[in-house]
Amino acid sequence: MTPAPTPAAAGKPSFMPRLGLAAVILGTLFFAIAPLLVPTYQISILTEVLIYAVLAMSVDILAGYTGRTPLCLGAVFGVSTYVTVYWTSTMGGSPYTGMMLGILAATLVAAIFAILAIRTTGVYFLLLTLALGMIIWGICLRWTSVTGGENGLRGAVRPAELAAHMPFYYVVFVAVAIITFIMWRFVRSPFGLTLRGIRDSDSRMRSLGYNVSLHMFIAFTVAGVFAGVAGALYAMFNDFVSPSTVALTQSVEGLLMAITGGVGTLFGSFIGALAIIGLENAVSIYTERWQTVLGLVFIFIMIFAPDGILGGIKTLLARKRG
């Protein structure tokens, strides 16, 4: 997966940022107002979109900004979900402590994975992270006494005051807005710029005196933290967890969302999550072969907009202006 170019930097400096700001405000407004206009069920879909967008953004930190495509962040996400649900159901603890513990567990797992994976690149990184993710899945499936095996765990994470869709949506909305801002600052910080340098050429960065391994380790762990936040929110959203939450499909879905929106654009993850979850729901009303339709759409995106939807728009605008 080649990292997307960043045409924003190449465009006219006075124009692109302003347009970008307008787009961000528009997007925020959309997510702020949309739940008021749609029936209850769609609010839960929008909630899911926001949660998965965070997962996709954490994938994007690695795939887009660091140039390493991970296939294990879905599992990290799921670890957080498992811990949160376990804490509230089996241990009878408070949901907020549970979510904190979930994020902590996800961070730990991500740190361990990072130590193992940072020395590899390209397809080896992909396969190693895939294997690490599968280990988590295997543990969740077989450690029946703790994880409930195939049946999963039924939790009581969601507090009564958030039981309705609308208040819960806005809590998630605020949380996701804050997380997104932090992530945006993170990728634009000098640290984030170093990551982009590593993406483009880690040997050059190494010879310039940067500690590439340490940067990779931190980037991976930070991505894990955010995946963990998404997982904890998901625990509260679903009140249920089973091995399918940590399965490979979860990691792949996160990656597909990042790619559909545009790898290396961060905010593209919202578009990607909205497009994939939206399509999933819209198409499955009409045909049970919705996965086929999704596959075809994905192929078309890859052919006609390999930089993803947001990446494609950016390129198009840059060409017009240039």
Added chain:
Amino acid sequence: MDRRTFLKSSVALAAVGTVAMPYVARAQGTGPIKIGLMAPLTGVVASGGREMVDGFNMYLDEKGGMMGGRKVELIVEDDGANPDMALQKARRLVEQNGVSMLCGNLLANTGLAVANYVKGNGMPYFIPIIAADELTQRNRIKNVVRVAGYTGSQFPRPLADWCLKQGYKKAATISQDYTFGQEQCGGFCQTFTEGGGTIAGQFWHPLNTSDFSPYLGQLANLGVDVIFAMETGADATRFMQQYSNFGLKGQIPLVGAMNMTDQSVIRTMGSEAEGVIVAAHFAEGSPAPVTKTFVEAHMKKYNKYPSLYGFSMYSGAMWLDEAAKSIGGKVEDREAFLAAVSKTELTGSPLGQTVKLDAYGNPIYDVHIRKVVKNADGKLWNAPIANYPAVSQFWTYNPETYMKQPPYSRDFQGIKKG
């Protein structure tokens, strides 16, 4: 109307509209009855899922699409054999389609996920296929009712009793390693050992095992009188084939869980499945006239004998219909409808016997010990050879004391020592 009052009234209207909508939908009793049916139409158990939908539709077609005197609008959703998707589809059916009840799902994990969701909102949820013990035992949810279904450990118990009566003293079990298997083995082992038998060994293998020879070798050398096997789908086919190829068929009697010799499995098999004995409420080879009529009708419509999935959904639909009739079709009154479902005694089911629910929402059945035989048409089917009347999910135990023991798992199989 000045601008301010207009704003006020429209805000109020919108608020009333959003809040009151579900109640309006619930209160109406004149339109069609909306039923949300979930089944795995894609994924690993898709063929079973399809037979579930067929079974439900077969009943509706027989009744001209009516239940309790009202037209039925059946909304079928694919749960993809995945609990997260099942949950999403359940939400859609309840919150968007405004169904009055949910029904279906095949795999226990999808059922448990949906059950946890309806626990919060009180939506009636009927599970003719999901056999997870705990849903009608320790973690019972009032609005989740197993109409026309059974629990995992319910039928292996009379089978164990029957084995003891045949003089079998020593048994071994082999099972797929997940809750459904552990519950069935647990039921068998507990009754078998409490009746004086011993369990010489238990083997657990992952789902989708293609080679059973390591297990069969060990099973053959245990010197047991009988082997209890719990397999579903392709594993069941492969297990019975390899059991026969290994030369164990005819050497050690093979008994098992009902799903192992379900029509969905033996339909495609030959003589290797013949003679396997299982316990079940339904036997398509039963001579009871109602069963015959049902099996022939199913044969005519779908060109195959009914499987457990088709049969259970058919009976489940009948159950809901009977309950709806008894309250004049007003299924939107959840309390009344659930009470009616619990009270309903199903007389017309293809089983040819009256079926009713116990106090925990699980049916009590006359259980057949059934054997796979070739029928007059040269096809394999299950014919009853013995009968155990009125078997509940608690067998002969007192429900309260029974539920004090831990749920069955790999570690707890209820085996009585000594």
